[in-house]
Amino acid sequence: MRLFGQGDRLFGRETECAVLDGLLSEARSGHSAALVLRGEAGTGKTALLRYALSTATGAPAGSGAGTLVISGVEAEAGLPYAGLHRLLIPLLPERGNLPPAQRAALEVACGLTDGPTPDLYLVSLAALTLLAAAPRLCVVDDVHWLDPDSARALAFVARRLHAEGVVLLFGQRVVAEDPGLLAGVDVLEITGLARDAAMALLSDVVTGDLDLGLAEHVAQSTGGNPLALTDLGRELTSEQLRGASPLPDPVPIGSRLEAHYSARVSGYPEATRTWLVLAAAGAGARHDHLLAAAGLLAVRPEDAAPAESDRLVSGTPPVVFRHPLVRSAVYGDAPPPRRRAVHAALAAAITGDADADRRAWHLAAATAAPDESVAAELERRADRAGARGGQAARSTFLSRAAELTPDETVRTGRRVEAAAAAMAAGAPVRALLLLETAGDDHLSGPARGSALLTRALATVNTGAPTALRDATALCLEAAGAFGADHGRARRAAVQAVDHAIGAEHLSSVSETTVAAEAARLAATDPDGLDGLLLAGYASFIQDGYAACVPLLRRAIAAIADPALPDETLRRRFVVGINYCNLLWDDDTKLLLLDRAEAAARRTGALHTLDLVHFVGAMTDAVLGRLRHADRHDAAGQRLRRSIGITAEQEQVWRHPELVAWRAPDGFRETVPQALGVFEMLHMGGMHTVTRLAVAGLEIASGAYPAAVELLLDIVDLGRPRRYAWALPDLVEAALRSGDRATAELACADLASAAGNSGTPRALGLLDRSRALLAAPEEAEEHYRAAVERLAATPAWGDLARARLLYGEWLRRRRRRRDARDQLATALEMFEEAGATVFAGRARAELGATGESMRSPVPKERETALTPQEAAVARLAGAGATNAEIAAHLYLSPSTVDYHLRKVFRKLGVTSRRRLRGVLHD
Secondary structure (H helix, E strand, C coil): CCCCCCCCCCCCCHHHHHHHHHHHHHHHCCCCEEEEEEECCCCCHHHHHHHHHHHHHCCCCCCCCCEEEEECCHHHCCCCCHHHHHHHHHHHHHHHHCCHHHHHHHHHHCCCCCCCCCCHHHHHHHHHHHHCCCCEEEEEECHHHCCHHHHHHHHHHHHHCCCCCEEEEEEEECCCCCCCCCCCCCEEEECCCCHHHHHHHHHHHCCCCCCHHHHHHHHHHCCCCHHHHHHHHHHCCHHHHHCCCCCCCCCCCCCHHHHHHHHHHHCCCHHHHHHHHHHHHCCCCCHHHHHHHHHHCCCCHHHHHHHHHCCCEECCCCCEECCHHHHHHHHHHCCHHHHHHHHHHHHHHCCCHHHHHHHHHHHHHCCCCCCHHHHHHHHHHHHHHHHCCCHHHHHHHHHHHHHCCCCHHHHHHHHHHHHHHHHHCCCHHHHHHHHHHHCCCCCCHHHHHHHHHHHHHHHHHHCCCCHHHHHHHHHHHHHHHHCCCHHHHHHHHHHHHHHHHHHHHHCCCCHHHHHHHHHHHHCCCCCCHHHHHHHHHHHHHHHCHHHHHHHHHHHHHHHCCCCCCHHHHHHHHHHHHHHHHHHCCHHHHHHHHHHHHHHHHHHCCHHHHHHHHHHHHHHHHHHCCHHHHHHHHHHHHHHHHHCCCCHHHHHHHCCHHHHHHHCCCCHHHHHHHHHHHHHHCCCHHHHHHHHHHHHHHHHHHCCHHHHHHHHHCCCCCCCCCCCHHHHHHHHHHHHHCCCHHHHHHHHHHHHHHHHHHCCHHHHHHHHHHHHHHCCHHHHHHHHHHHHHHHHCCCCHHHHHHHHHHHHHHHHHCCCHHHHHHHHHHHHHHHHHHCCHHHHHHHHHHHHHCCCCCCCCCCCCHHHHCCHHHHHHHHHHHCCCCHHHHHHHHCCCHHHHHHHHHHHHHHHCCCCHHHHHHHCCC
16 A cells, blocks of 8 residues: 555654554454544544554555445535534434434435434444444545544544444644534544655655655655655656755745645646536535536536645545645635636536535535525524434524624624534634624624523533533523513523532522522413422522422422423422432432433433432432442543543532542542532532531541531521531530530421421431430330431431430440440441442441441452443343343443443343343342
């Protein structure tokens, strides 16, 4: 395979070729890999990709079976899923084998049918399933010109490949502002050739005499850029090559290569230049459309002859440019009137509904002055793109429509909608830039409300330090801007409530202000879901526990309604979880999490699923169900890697309420830093949760005064508030610190909150707290009631702590046998959950009863499994098929089979039926 020049040598690319050879060899063994070849223009990414294709097929590049090859096309960068569609065309006949939800999403995304807007990750999973069906090599060159939806989908596939025998290679040019669409995929940086290799390449290209000193100068001046070396070797005069004439200054390299090609093209006949511009603008278009447009421009494929002689292009049609820089130079240097004429011809030549998006885009490119008819057509195409799930394309269409809109107010509205689409596409920075260009002078009413909501969401997603602090105020302002559109105003107010709960005491808006607006808007639809959510929050803030409980229960019942649409549940489940926390309604909370997870999986909404796992880990950790919390946490980590969140970005997702139960070495030292980060980001909720977690750790360690100090900053004695469920800890810590008065005040508040809640967990915690304060003749009755009530709840940690306290009380009453029963059970529960500090306290108490101490419970054999293997094993043990497991875990069936075989080997079983007996839950 000749990579550069005319020889068969690799000219210094042995290392890169060895990497590719290794990947292909691994693929033949059933493993998969993905790699980005990234470098400056002309450094040889495309040549290396061709080498991989030739090696994989043993035939000319791209001609073998089992290979899929596409390149990003600049003209298609605004069309949703255009690149993915081209890549999957050979595989689409097999889409009938996909799970129904994946098939439907893929068909809508590719424009094969109409249907509900597909989620990006459901489309991505469909692509993964198709690509993983058989070993193959997939090459995607010029990723920087791929449409963003396709790039994100293929990046998802790349991050999920494991045991399919698939190699996915990307070629990406270094650009000034990399949007990071391929984050999480391994990168091989392609640089210029080393001195000796560069000189060898130049010597191979030059057919006549070459001065070695000049060759070294050229190699150094070009930075070893293979494309520059190849072109210079062919184009420098014999006098220049011998050193008799001076070289161009500067030597063409990098961005100067475009100017180099532009100079060559500028000398071609008019018809040749027009044909080349048409080929550059129409890249990716159907051949008949190109020929029809050429006829309208009075040019023919034969006009390409001069460029073909110079080996700048080949094929007629499709036209293949020697290098993307050639296409860039041809299109970029064409006079604007010629570009507009070419696009107008393409728009006229493209017919049929299937290509309406492409026609509209060419029509827009052909339009120099504002034109409402063209802008309106782009807006219609934007809506079509959005219906196919291409929110990035929708944003691009709307942005261009705004540029062509004569009316300033309409133009501003379209820019606002473009910003909202960019946010929906996961591009918050672009959304903010579009909002900046929209300006405020022509924003009023609903357009202003939409802009404010997008700004709030975008700034939060960029991680700006003041974003969460100000988000509530922006949402309230949006609610006011919507005016008589009460539905949108209520939705904005619910978002304000959501942000207020997240920011808590670090918000720029007080809870009373949010509650007042919530109450006002709740009255506009008192029986609707949003009205109930707003009324519940307003009552909780304004009226207290006794008055708000009925309203909160109505709101919780509405959001837990099985008939609630998936999309609504996905947007509202976090508010529902927070309301369940206020009432200690753990059963409904767990039900909501299960339903939200199922809804996210059905629709492929992986960002929502990530949030479900985050909230699930927090919920289970608070309940002391630490193994369940671990599984949510592990699933969330896998998922975040799949959607491109890096390890550095993931640090903010750590769960202090889970880590504190285990108290690893150095945990306390990290707390001030974590609190500082949460305070800087105005994440008041996480700030409070962290302090609560540390207070629990201090109680487990016997550092009661420190726990009291932390808890008094959180609770509001005399008025039970959001963290009333922290009151039991304050009762225990204050009493053990010798501050009985504070313990009694906390218990009184707990009695009010738990009495109004009436749930078994609330009443069980009240009994546990009363037992601590009770006289000896009354305490046991409360301890027994606490254990009985908590045993009927999911609150595993609260039950274990109740048994620990009961056992401690029994030991101090010298009832050692009874104490051993409670303490041994508590110890077993703590060890089972991995709650090391509480387990140590229980073990010490049990030892004080005279019980001979055993070693800590050994880990189950299941811990030999990786989190991914454990997840596969549990689903397989429950009877799920490989395809069902793959859909559930966002893997391919072959990867599931790979993990399952490892599970069988590690656990010493030979069938799924036996898995259930050896897996420990």
